[in-house]
Amino acid sequence: MPSASAAASEDPVRDAFRAHWGEVVASLVRLTSDLSLAEDCAQEAYARASVRWPLDGVPERPRAWLVTVARNDARNRIKRAANERTKLALLSTTEHGDDGGTEQSVIDDDLLRLVLACCHPSLPTESQVALTLRTVVGLSTDEVARAFTISPSTAAQRLVRGKNRLRELGPSVFADPSDDQLAARVDAVLAVVYLLFNEGYAATRGPVLVRGDLCDEALYLGRTVARLVPEEPDAVGLVALMELTHARRTARVDAAGELLTLEEQDRSLWDRGLVARAVERLDAVPPGEAYGPYRIQAEIAACHAAAPSADATDWPRILRWYDALTRAQPTPVVALNRAVAVAMATDLETGLAEVDALDRTGSLRHHHLVPATRADLLVRLGRPAEALGAYDAALALVDNDVERRFLERRRRGAASSAS
Structure with missing residues (x-):
């Protein structure tokens, strides 16, 4: 019987791929110890789903259906390969339920x-x-x-x-x-x-x-x-970073699904419970532990979470954290984010100069965020006509539909100001 949620989806196979691909492959790897075979059989299962589900309906448990079909395909392939008899024995002696099993081990x-x-x-x-x-x-x-x-x-x-x-x-x-x-x-x-x-x-x-x-x-x-x-402090830092970031997810778009900047977001929609748990994680790390890159990014996210409004953001403190992050992880993306912090904590022209210097290196030439950041700073500086070319460059690189609409909306605003 098809599940109601799955039946309502415009593309349930695509949804199942996004939700369960890794689980299906991982289940097969446990059984076959062969990554290529696992991927091939997983792909075949999804191919069969694209044919069968429109005719038969989406199963109640899509993951279980995919695992079962993929496992059967693996068994058949192994049977056909005379030199893989040991793997066939493993498959025949390691049977699980339709959902792929819950076998326990050190890594469970x-x-x-x-x-x-x-x-x-x-x-x-x-x-x-x-x-x-x-x-x-x-x-x-x-x-x-x-x-x-x-x-x-x-x-x-x-x-x-x-x-x-x-x-x-x-x-x-x-x-x-x-x-x-x-x-x-x-x-x-x-x-x-x-x-x-x-x-x-x-x-x-x-x-x-x-x-x-x-x-x-x-x-x-x-x-x-x-x-x-538990002895790895940056693992805790990463969890805190994700929790602090994920706490803002419901405020990232408006009622129409359009992207909102951090400044535009309704902070009352942020998950304060998740923020509190993340801060507790950071506070629980013993004093004196080295601050790795994820812990530093978590501290930056905590600064944003602590600000009751965008205007109240402690940008000088954030810039100090970005200085520390640059020492720990001197990557182009960190350099771009630091340039934004420089613009907000000191002055816009200095931040723009750092973005332009980064752009000249070509290290992020495939990424839309460099020209998008440049365009935003130009608009803030009251130079909207110059921002139009930067928006065009960003639009040529962006692939996400929501971000594209956001950039198009910003470009229209800049064009209106420039006219």
Whole structure:
């Protein structure tokens, strides 16, 4: 019998892909210890869903349907491969319910186990993160490229190298890691969770700005990692950062679904309970612990959360935190955010000069936020005519429909002021 919520969706297969891709792949990896086979069978299950669901209706439990179809496909493929008899034996002796099972282990979640496998220390960090985003989250190669602010060809190379390396390592790579191995993978896992949350909070492309399923998955994984490695303060910092950011989600768009800036948001809509829990996490970290990049970003988010209004924001304090973040994580994105803090804490011209200097490096040439930030600062400086070209440059790079409409609306405002 079709579920009511699924039946109401315009594209239930797409929704199921977004919600369950990583879980389906992870369930198959647990059974087969073969990432490529797991992905192939998961893709086949979704292909069959696209044919069967419009005819038969969406099943009550889409995830269970997909796992079952994918598992059966894996069994059939293995039967046809004479040199894979050991895997067939594993499948036949490890039966689970339709929902993929709840088998317990040291790492008691298939999805987290798959993340840890993709973050194997023998892979370069950039390959670990790219592979996990592609395999666990189901991001396309283009979306992975956007997450890293790199070209699609470079992202594709990282993905191929990562998969080849996991294949060389063999089935043992998917076993539960020891405590020491887990500690060695924490940085890569946190990077994956961070990028996963970012993709959920500001989707690279598509009709919606916020993908709540990805945000929830990132929060779950982050809290699980923080529980597994309680001695890692930046894991706590990342969870607090996500909670503080996620607390603003309902205020990010207006009633018509249009994007609102931090200044425009109705702060009474922020989830103050979630903010309080995040601040408690930060306060619970013992004094003297090193401030990693996620903890610093959480402190910046806490500054925004503490301000009763945009005008009351403590920008000098935020700038000091960005100075610390620049020392801990000197990336182009951090430099761009620091430039905004400079503009707001000191003067707009100085901030604009820093944005222009960053733009000249070309390090974020694929990202719309650089020209969008430049346009905003030009408007604030009373130079709307100059902002029009920057808005055009940003519109040429943006893929998300909500952000596109926001930039188009801002450009119209600048054009009106310039005329």
